[in-house]
Amino acid sequence: MNIKINILKPFEKWLSIEKRIKIAYGGRGGGKSESIARMLIAKSFENGGVILCSREIQKSIAYSTYPLLISIIKELKLEIFFDIKRNEIINKKTNCKFIFLGIRECKIEEIKSIYNVRICFIEEAHTLTQRSYEILEPSIRADKSEIWIAFNPRFETDFIYQTISKFNLENKFYIDKNNNKYPYNEYEDNNTLITFINYDGNYYFSDILNKSRLSTLKLMPKMYEHIWLGKIKNKQGKIFLYSKLKFYDDALKENSDKIMSYEHKAVIDPAFGEYNCFTSVIIYTQIEEDIYLIDSGLIRNDSNSTTDESIINFLANKNIKKVLCESNFAQKELVKRLEKHFEVNSFYVHKNKAERIVNASYLIYDKVYFPKSWQKVPEGSDTDEWLKTRNGRGYTALRQLLNFDDSLAKSNIKGDVFSYLDFPDALSSLIFFGIEEIVNNEENYDNMNLLNAIFGD
Incomplete structure (x- = not known):
C-alpha cells in the first residue's frame, strides 16, 4: 500500500536506502521528529515486526512518540488501518506493532526479549547513555534492521554528541518551486547516514515557531544558537x-x-x-x-x-x-x-x-x-x-x-x-x-x- 506523506527533502534518502544507523540532529524547528514519525508510519505498511520507539527515560506514554504518531495518523485519515491501544499501536494490514519504552526503566532481559524489531527509533537521544546504547544496539538484530536516532545537541560530553562529532558532514541544500534554497548537512558511508538540519532547512517552518525563535533571540540571545542552530550548550x-x-x-x-x-x-x-x-x-x-x-x-x-x-x-x-x-x-x-x-x-x-x-x-x-x-x-x-x-x-x-x-x-x-x-x-x-x-x-x-x-x- 502506497502512503503519501509529506517529509522534508533531506529525509527522502532515509526511505530509499538501507543503513544500519540513521541519525538526525540540529536545532529546534528542523522538522526531525515530524519527518521521522511520518516515515515510521509509512514503514509500518511495508512489513510486519516491531517498530520500537525508545528513549533513555520515559515517565509515561505521554512522554514518547505515541501522541505524535496518533496525531499524524488522524491527520492522514488512516485510523481505519490502525488499532490504537493505550500503550501500543498496531497496523491492521501488516500486524506491525509500535511499542514504546524507557531504556533506563527496563531490565536488560526485557529489552533483549523484544522480538523482530525492524526499526528502533531513539528519540531525545541527547540523554542517551553509553551503557543504554550498548544494551540496546545488539538487541536490534532482525534481518536488515535499522536504528534511527534523533536529538538536539546539548553538551559536548553527551555520549551521542561525542559519537557524531568525529564525522565531517558535507554542506548541501535543496530548492523549492520558487527557487528558495534550504540548507542542511549530511554524512554517508556504508553503515551510517547522518542528517543535520535547522529551522532554515525546514520548508514547513511555521509562523508560530518563527515567533518563538524571534522571542528567544530577543529574551535569551545567549541561548539562541543552542536552541535554534543546534550548537552545544555553554x-x-x-x-x-x-x-x-x-x-x-x-x-x-x-x-x-x-x-x-x-x-x-x-x-x-x-x-x-x-x-x-x-x-x-x-x-x-x-x-x-x-x-x-x-x-x-x-x-x-x-x-x-x-x-x-x-x-x-x-x-x-x-x-x-x-x-x-x-x-x-x-x-x-x-x-x-x-x-x-x-x-x-x-x-x-x-x-x-x-x-x-x-x-x-x-x-x-x-x-x-x-x-x-x-x-x-x-x-x-x-x-x-x-x-x-x-x-x-x-x-x-x-x-x-x-x-x-x-x-x-x-x-x-x-x-x-x-x-x-x-x-x-x-x-x-x-x-x-x-x-x-x-x-x-x-x-x-x-x-x-x-x-x-x-x-x-
Missing part, C-alpha cells in the same frame, strides 16, 4: 537579569482582589541532605496564561518542628488545597504525609538542578510575575524581623534567583542563604511540571513549542 554565568523580570504591584486593590479570587496552589521542592539546603515552597496562582507568585518559604528542621510539620503549617494557614511536590527517593515519604492534608500531584526530576533552572529561564521571563514588594528592604525596618515576613521571604527568594550562576560548580556558599538554589529550583519545577495548565489550548501552542525547544525537537 555555561553562561548569571542567567536572570532584574530588568527582564516582570512584577505586579500587589498593594493595588484591583490587582489584589483579582489575584485573591483565583485558587492558590503550592509547589514544593524538598531538600534532604546537606545542612545548607532548604525545602522551598512557592505559593502561586494562575490567571489565564500567567503565573503570579504569592508567597515563598525556605523551610528545614528546627528545634520546634520537623520539615514536614513546618510545610503543613505554612500551607494550611494559607488555605492551600492542591500541592505539586517532587517525589524522588526519600521525598516519597514526605508525599505520603502531605497526602493526609492536601491533594498532591507528584513529579520526578532526572536533570541536573542548574541545567533545569537555565532551561526554565525563558518561560520564567515570559510567564511569571513577582510581587513588587519583594524587590527591596523597606527603609528604617528591622531587617532580621522583616525577612521573616511574607515580603521578606519573597526578597530572599528573589535574591536567590538573581544570584543564580550556572558557571559555578557549587553555587551554595555556606552561611549565605541568598546564594542557594532552593527557590530557583522550585520555580523551574513549577514551570516544567505545572506547565500543562498553561499550554492546554491553541492560543498557548507557542509555549508548547518552547518546551519542545528546551527538551528536544
Whole structure:
C-alpha cells in the first residue's frame, strides 16, 4: 500500500536506502521528529515486526512518540488501518506493532526479549547513555534492521554528541518551486547516514515557531544558537537579569482582589541532605496564561518542628488545597504525609538542578510575575524581623534567583542563604511540571513549542 506523506527533502534518502544507523540532529524547528514519525508510519505498511520507539527515560506514554504518531495518523485519515491501544499501536494490514519504552526503566532481559524489531527509533537521544546504547544496539538484530536516532545537541560530553562529532558532514541544500534554497548537512558511508538540519532547512517552518525563535533571540540571545542552530550548550554565568523580570504591584486593590479570587496552589521542592539546603515552597496562582507568585518559604528542621510539620503549617494557614511536590527517593515519604492534608500531584526530576533552572529561564521571563514588594528592604525596618515576613521571604527568594550562576560548580556558599538554589529550583519545577495548565489550548501552542525547544525537537 502506497502512503503519501509529506517529509522534508533531506529525509527522502532515509526511505530509499538501507543503513544500519540513521541519525538526525540540529536545532529546534528542523522538522526531525515530524519527518521521522511520518516515515515510521509509512514503514509500518511495508512489513510486519516491531517498530520500537525508545528513549533513555520515559515517565509515561505521554512522554514518547505515541501522541505524535496518533496525531499524524488522524491527520492522514488512516485510523481505519490502525488499532490504537493505550500503550501500543498496531497496523491492521501488516500486524506491525509500535511499542514504546524507557531504556533506563527496563531490565536488560526485557529489552533483549523484544522480538523482530525492524526499526528502533531513539528519540531525545541527547540523554542517551553509553551503557543504554550498548544494551540496546545488539538487541536490534532482525534481518536488515535499522536504528534511527534523533536529538538536539546539548553538551559536548553527551555520549551521542561525542559519537557524531568525529564525522565531517558535507554542506548541501535543496530548492523549492520558487527557487528558495534550504540548507542542511549530511554524512554517508556504508553503515551510517547522518542528517543535520535547522529551522532554515525546514520548508514547513511555521509562523508560530518563527515567533518563538524571534522571542528567544530577543529574551535569551545567549541561548539562541543552542536552541535554534543546534550548537552545544555553554555555561553562561548569571542567567536572570532584574530588568527582564516582570512584577505586579500587589498593594493595588484591583490587582489584589483579582489575584485573591483565583485558587492558590503550592509547589514544593524538598531538600534532604546537606545542612545548607532548604525545602522551598512557592505559593502561586494562575490567571489565564500567567503565573503570579504569592508567597515563598525556605523551610528545614528546627528545634520546634520537623520539615514536614513546618510545610503543613505554612500551607494550611494559607488555605492551600492542591500541592505539586517532587517525589524522588526519600521525598516519597514526605508525599505520603502531605497526602493526609492536601491533594498532591507528584513529579520526578532526572536533570541536573542548574541545567533545569537555565532551561526554565525563558518561560520564567515570559510567564511569571513577582510581587513588587519583594524587590527591596523597606527603609528604617528591622531587617532580621522583616525577612521573616511574607515580603521578606519573597526578597530572599528573589535574591536567590538573581544570584543564580550556572558557571559555578557549587553555587551554595555556606552561611549565605541568598546564594542557594532552593527557590530557583522550585520555580523551574513549577514551570516544567505545572506547565500543562498553561499550554492546554491553541492560543498557548507557542509555549508548547518552547518546551519542545528546551527538551528536544
